[in-house]
Amino acid sequence: MNRNWLSRLCNNSKSRIGISIVSFFIIIAIIGPFFFPEPNAYVDAPLLEPSLEHIFGTTGQGQDVLAQTIAGSRSTLFIGLSAGMLVVFLGLLIGSIAGYFGGRADDLLSLLINVFLLMPGLPLMVIIAAWLPPGPYSILSVLVFTGWAWNARVLRSQVLSLRQRDYVFAAIINGESNMRVIIYEIWPKMISLITSSFIGATIYTIGAQVGLEFLGLGDVNKVTWGNNLYWATNDLALLTGSWWTYVPTGLCIALVSFGMTLINYGIDEISNPRLLSERLVKEKYPFIFNRNGSTPVVRTSPSE
Amino acid sequence: MSPSVRYLLNRLGFYLIAAWAAITLNFFIPRMMPGDPASIMFANFRGKLKPEALEALKQTFGITDAPIFSQYLDYITHLFKGDLGVSIAYFPQPVSSVVISGLAWTLFLVGISLILSFAIGTIIGMYIAWNRDGKLDSILPPGFALLSAFPYFFTAMILLYVFGFKYGWFPIRHAYSSNITPEFSIPFIMSALYHVFLPACTLVFMGIGGWMLAMRNSMITTISTDYISFAKARGLSERRIMFYYAAKNAILPIITSFGMAIGFALNGAILTEIIFSYPGQGYILFEAVKSQDFQLMQGIFLTITLSVLAANWIIDILVLALDPRTRK
Numbered sequence: 145m146n147r148n149w150l151s152r153l154c155n156n157s158k159s160r161i162g163i164s165i166v167s168f169f170i171i172i173a174i175i176g177p178f179f180f181p182e183p184n185a186y187v188d189a190p191l192l193e194p195s196l197e198h199i200f201g202t203t204g205q206g207q208d209v210l211a212q213t214i215a216g217s218r219s220t221l222f223i224g225l226s227a228g229m230l231v232v233f234l235g236l237l238i239g240s241i242a243g244y245f246g247g248r249a250d251d252l253l254s255l256l257i258n259v260f261l262l263m264p265g266l267p268l269m270v271i272i273a274a275w276l277p278p279g280p281y282s283i284l285s286v287l288v289f290t291g292w293a294w295n296a297r298v299l300r301s302q303v304l305s306l307r308q309r310d311y312v313f314a315a316i317i318n319g320e321s322n323m324r325v326i327i328y329e330i331w332p333k334m335i336s337l338i339t340s341s342f343i344g345a346t347i348y349t350i351g352a353q354v355g356l357e358f359l360g361l362g363d364v365n366k367v368t369w370g371n372n373l374y375w376a377t378n379d380l381a382l383l384t385g386s387w388w389t390y391v392p393t394g395l396c397i398a399l400v401s402f403g404m405t406l407i408n409y410g411i412d413e414i415s416n417p418r419l420l421s422e423r424l425v426k427e428k429y430p431f432i433f434n435r436n437g438s439t440p441v442v443r444t445s446p447s448e
Numbered sequence: 449m450s451p452s453v454r455y456l457l458n459r460l461g462f463y464l465i466a467a468w469a470a471i472t473l474n475f476f477i478p479r480m481m482p483g484d485p486a487s488i489m490f491a492n493f494r495g496k497l498k499p500e501a502l503e504a505l506k507q508t509f510g511i512t513d514a515p516i517f518s519q520y521l522d523y524i525t526h527l528f529k530g531d532l533g534v535s536i537a538y539f540p541q542p543v544s545s546v547v548i549s550g551l552a553w554t555l556f557l558v559g560i561s562l563i564l565s566f567a568i569g570t571i572i573g574m575y576i577a578w579n580r581d582g583k584l585d586s587i588l589p590p591g592f593a594l595l596s597a598f599p600y601f602f603t604a605m606i607l608l609y610v611f612g613f614k615y616g617w618f619p620i621r622h623a624y625s626s627n628i629t630p631e632f633s634i635p636f637i638m639s640a641l642y643h644v645f646l647p648a649c650t651l652v653f654m655g656i657g658g659w660m661l662a663m664r665n666s667m668i669t670t671i672s673t674d675y676i677s678f679a680k681a682r683g684l685s686e687r688r689i690m691f692y693y694a695a696k697n698a699i700l701p702i703i704t705s706f707g708m709a710i711g712f713a714l715n716g717a718i719l720t721e722i723i724f725s726y727p728g729q730g731y732i733l734f735e736a737v738k739s740q741d742f743q744l745m746q747g748i749f750l751t752i753t754l755s756v757l758a759a760n761w762i763i764d765i766l767v768l769a770l771d772p773r774t775r776k
Contacts, residue, residue: 266715275481394602401597
């Protein structure tokens with residue numbers, strides 16, 4: 145079942161493009177820095193335009209932009225992916241407790257989730273990050289502390305609906321412990337939702353991390369994508385028109401997020417029964433779709 | 449008490465709890481952090497304030513030798529008097545006046561761009577959902593997905609470079625020309641609109657995609673309902689069905705998500721303002737971070753949170769007024 149799901153994901157054209165883009169950047173993040181061991185080294189005059197010698201030009205401090213872009217990918221992707229994982233895990237934990245046990249626990253946790261959802265993320269992150277010693281791990285903890293609520297809300301409602309299924313009742317009546325029911329009966333059924341939540345969370349953590357570092361709240365001596373943009377504005381790239389100091393990094397961030405969004409589209413297409421059955425109908429009976437401008441009703445099961 | 453009033457009071461209670469949570473976080477965050485918050489917080493005041501004044505300031509933040517609970521009460525009492533301390537970045541102005549001047553510009557920027565992106569996004573979403581086999585439906589959603597994958601401030605940087613720097617069509621900083629006095633006059637309003645154009649464009653571009661997708665999906669669900677088929681069977685015109693039967697119902701759930709969107713738009717506005725040196729909350733927050741002005745940062749967090757909560761309550765009232773199904 146799970147292998148089937150993965151192979152269907154790889155066969156979906158959208159997610160295949162997304163997976164290629166993301167893997168490309170992950171490979172760069174792993175091996176790239178070995179080719180550019182000293183991205184902060186002074187290599188040439190500052191703010192040189194892109195040329196054969198420096199394909200992406202040089203920064204305001206005479207560093208090679210290509211080297212900085214590649215070296216920056218490692219820290220940004222590593223913190224982004226691990227924060228994404230932690231965010232989803234925390235969200236899954238809180239969402240599962242709230243959705244499975246219901247009652248008072250659910251009331252309390254839902255209140256907490258809703259309060260965190262309403263609080264504006266960036267200012268909250270800033271006031272926490274400003275107190276912590278600058279560095280990637282401070283940023284990681286800030287991202288996890290402020291980012292879990294959305295996932296908790298989405299995963300909670302899924303747990304809540306699975307909780308009502310007969311097979312879960314059967315497992316409980318069989319005398320399985322609550323922990324076991326959640327981990328072995330409920331979570332495996334949520335693989336696609338957990339995966340897409342993880343990808344969504346990673347898009348968020350990469351964006352928020354870059355934003356925080358751009359504000360100068362990271363360790364500004366480290367080479368990361370956020371810091372590249374921080375130094376670009378600090379060295380007045382905007383007022384001198386040296387676009388090459390921030391465009392490569394910005395494009396990389398956008399491509400990674402876009403690739404991840406595509407993977408999520410793919411997951412949605414293969415696991416959303418509505419979209420799936422609509423596509424199957426479309427393949428089999430294309431003429432239905434040309435009859436009028438409306439979408440044929442794909443009947444959902446009466447239990448929903 | 450009518451059910452609608454009870455519902456609104458219920459929501460108000462929730463927002464009050466959220467506001468209390470924000471205030472409490474604001475109080476406890478410095479105290480939970482490693483190091484000595486008082487000495488970090490006030491280190492930058494040395495040489496700027498007299499010792500008595502510094503003592504008074506510590507009182508404001510409840511940083512005294514008293515037990516933590518009475519510190520907390522102290523803090524809340526000062527808060528209710530509107531006393532948020534003194535800013536370092538804008539010394540000697542009090543935090544409250546710095547924050548309020550910034551709030552006005554941020555609300556102006558976010559208000560304009562939210563309304564525009566909502567209007568444009570829902571109209572496009574409605575249109576592409578109605579013509580689902582059309583070209584636009586296969587181009588626009590992935591196109592905007594790519595656009596919204598860029599960080600807000602990156603889009604802002606590109607717009608600033610191209611239209612502000614390269615072509616010089618729009619100003620690249622501040623909220624109005626320095627030779628105009630801020631007053632309620634036509635030249636001032638024109639100048640403010642001219643300056644807000646590029647930052648607002650950034651937020652609108654980044655915001656449209658979300659509204660468009662939400663509206664498209666909501667429309668698709670609405671289109672497959674029976675009353676749409678019935679309207680078609682009656683031979684009503686396509687336009688009439690699209691606007692008055694489908695879109696009118698599809699837009700209601702979107703308005704409900706407006707509250708959440710305000711939070712996202714504010715995050716984007718903060719970063720965009722920094723790029724355009726637009727004197728709103730975000731720019732002030734950036735100045736506060738640069739000069740380690742903790743009072744100012746916390747003041748901004750509080751005012752932004754409170755305005756998001758207030759906006760959400762207004763949206764609750766709006767939804768209640770617009771959607772008869774919520775008024776049972």
